[in-house]
Amino acid sequence: MEAVEEEFLAEREHVQIIPNFSHDKLYLIAGDVGPFVAGIPCSVPLWLAVNLRQRGKCRLLPPAWMEAEALAAKKEEEMQTKVFTKMGSENYMAVAQLLLTTAPHDVPNAHLVRTLIKDIWDLRIAKLRSSVAEFIKQSGRHARLHHLTPMELHSVRPILPSALDQLLRLGAAASGAHNVSLNDSSMA
Amino acid sequence: MANFYTSYYPNYFSVEDILASQDRVPCKFEVTVKGLGYLDASSGNEDILPGSKIELPCWMARPLCSSKRLPIVSAQLPVNYRERYREILSADACVVDLQKLGPHFYELGLHLLPITSAPDRPRLAALLTQVLRDRLRPIMDDAQHCSADETSQKIAKLDRLEIRLFRGGQESVRDRERWLDRTAHLLSMAPLLAASNARHKRKRQDS
Known part of the structure; x- marks a missing residue:
């Protein structure tokens, strides 16, 4: 799966907007949206929010987890523990990326938010890398990681599964060789 | 992007597999083979005499040494898979230049298993598994961090199989x-199309 596909899936997440127009309810396949009343916040899917914002028809309200203080606290928490912490949103990278590129002026402290998100991402990727290395070194069969987001999985996607495939293939040859040698010795 | 997801399994048409089984294995002939003396030009005989040593490609050595009746040749492991190199590999696999030792170290290793002596086979x-496991961490880290210019330097010491993994990670x-x-x-x-367009342009300028 490519990053753009992850983004596409993340666009279904709902965000708050303040429309500057009034309109009846919209009946969409994924669910009904609206009604829109000018100046009253309402919840819409991210893709619609981005579209409306690009046409200048609304103002975006960034989600609570995207505020600078919340992110700083999250970063501190992420640094303190060795395991992954639960993020405010499953798709925090994609949502932040979309909101910050389409409407940097709607996000307070956009610069700080961007840096914090990047810091959190780096921390989590470092954790992921060290746990993957540990997993391979101990030749584990399965591992369970809580609170890992799709975009983080994407970063290890082609290389980790194919590396494990190759290890499995060599390992199968090893166990096969062992069996054959047992048979040989029993025949001798 | 699609081909990064396909894992490799040995199959008849796999180019990697064909290239790997091309590598030479030292063999000692056990019987006289009539009329094939030209394979060993230095001997000057018309036939291959028992006891003469010739290097045969792996795909040929396997059926010749495992034939049900009298084996025609007895194959030995190539020097890269013998005790001395094994010690080097188990000491620190990360610093070994597998490009030089292989470059199909793992693939050829799998092909060599049937002609290895039975007690040595599991070892x-x-x-093979241990070497790949030890080398994976630096490969993964490099794939995620090195820039396009550093790539050729980083993959200079990698086996073909490792290079495939590396490319997948980079992608x-x-x-x-x-x-x-x-x-x-x-x-x-597409790069291929760009190249052909450039060629057409050059032709037009020439004429």
Whole structure:
């Protein structure tokens, strides 16, 4: 799966907007949206929010987890523990990326938010890398990681599964060789 | 992107597999073979005499030494898989130049398993797994972090199989970078097409 596909899936997440127009309810396949009343916040899917914002028809309200203080606290928490912490949103990278590129002026402290998100991402990727290395070194069969987001999985996607495939293939040859040698010795 | 997801399994048409089984294995002939003396030009005989040593490709050595009746040749492991190199590999696999030792170290190793002596077989197989396991961490880290210019230097010491993994890792990083730059949606010309266009242009200028 490519990053753009992850983004596409993340666009279904709902965000708050303040429309500057009034309109009846919209009946969409994924669910009904609206009604829109000018100046009253309402919840819409991210893709619609981005579209409306690009046409200048609304103002975006960034989600609570995207505020600078919340992110700083999250970063501190992420640094303190060795395991992954639960993020405010499953798709925090994609949502932040979309909101910050389409409407940097709607996000307070956009610069700080961007840096914090990047810091959190780096921390989590470092954790992921060290746990993957540990997993391979101990030749584990399965591992369970809580609170890992799709975009983080994407970063290890082609290389980790194919590396494990190759290890499995060599390992199968090893166990096969062992069996054959047992048979040989029993025949001798 | 699609081909990074396919894992490799030995199959008849796999180019990697064909190339790997091309590598030479030292063999000692056990019987006289009439009329094939030209394979060993230095001997000057018309026939291959028992006891003469010739290097045969792996795909040929396997059926010749494992024939049900009298084996025609007895094969030995290539020097890279013998005790001395095994000690080097188990000491620190990360610093070994597998490009020089292989470059199909793992593939050939799998092909060599049937002609290895029975007690040695599990050890060789375990060695292959261990070497790949030890080398994976630096490969993964490099794939995620090195820039395009450093790539050729980083993959200089890797086996073909490792290079495939490395490329896969790099592809996902490039993909995410493109997404972060908001350039993922831009279509670009396929490299093959660009090359052929350039050729046409040159031709037109020449004429």
